[in-house]
Amino acid sequence: MRRSCFVLAAVPAVLAQAVSEAPPPDLAAAPAGSARTASGMASRVLRPGQGTRPAEDSLALVHFSGWSLDGKRVLHSDRNEAPPHLFLTHLMPGMREALLDMQEGELRRLWLPEALAFNGARGRPAGALTLDLELIEVQPHPSKAPADVAGAPGDAQLLKSGLAYKVLRPGTGKEHPTRAHRVNVHYSGWTTDGKLFDSSLMRRESAGFKVSDVIPGWIEGLQQMVVGERRRFWVPEKLAYRGERGKPAGMLVFDVELLSMYK
Known part of the structure; x- marks a missing residue:
């Protein structure tokens, strides 16, 4: 429950x-x-x-x-x-x-x-x-990569882990998810050459998962967000798929919108 x-x-x-x-x-x-x-x-x-x-x-x-x-x-x-x-x-x-x-x-x-x-x-x-x-x-349509997809711009926030982000839209919530929360999000992800490799928006269905079950960059980034917020993340490879076979390589860029959270 x-x-x-x-x-x-x-x-x-x-x-x-x-x-x-x-x-x-x-x-x-x-x-x-x-x-x-x-x-x-x-x-x-x-x-x-x-x-x-x-x-x-x-x-x-x-x-x-x-x-x-x-x-x-x-x-x-x-x-x-x-x-x-x-x-x-x-x-x-x-x-x-x-x-x-x-x-x-x-x-x-x-x-x-x-x-x-x-x-x-x-x-x-x-x-x-x-x-x-x-x-x-x-x-914009997710197939159109952000202008700053090649790397985090100077006004992005850089965390000690190497994760960078920009707030694209402030949220309306007051609480942050923890690793134990389940969340629903909309997201799109691009490689740094502008190729869209995944998007919940293109599937026309939000994605739901436990915060602890995703890549390290998402775990860290989601815990700083509030419901209603939309952020762009620049996720270095060590916080993304780390060379996992069949997954996109290198730094990845994600636009993530936190729709809801629950335990």
């Missing part, structure tokens, strides 16, 4: 106005003054954003609620969990079109005709869809 569990239950204060569970009063039709696109989508900005815009192949961290025209909520993310990590290339057309025009921190309401929603896909909600969509963060 899990004796304690910590999950990503909050996002920065700027995102406090959040996606609603209840159907909006303008569910049935976009009000006058709503923006309209040639594809047939209507939208309203409920909260402007100030951050990065996604590219066609970006990974987007989003929260969302969607309703059919009878007011039934037919799809949604769980705001008590880490936001879903979604590739734009895998989304319904209307969601993808909207995200390409949004900025991090933005919240929009979308009115999607069926052709821009599930378009008659078997087992999916039929008809038009009204969707509240919140863009929390944009990340």
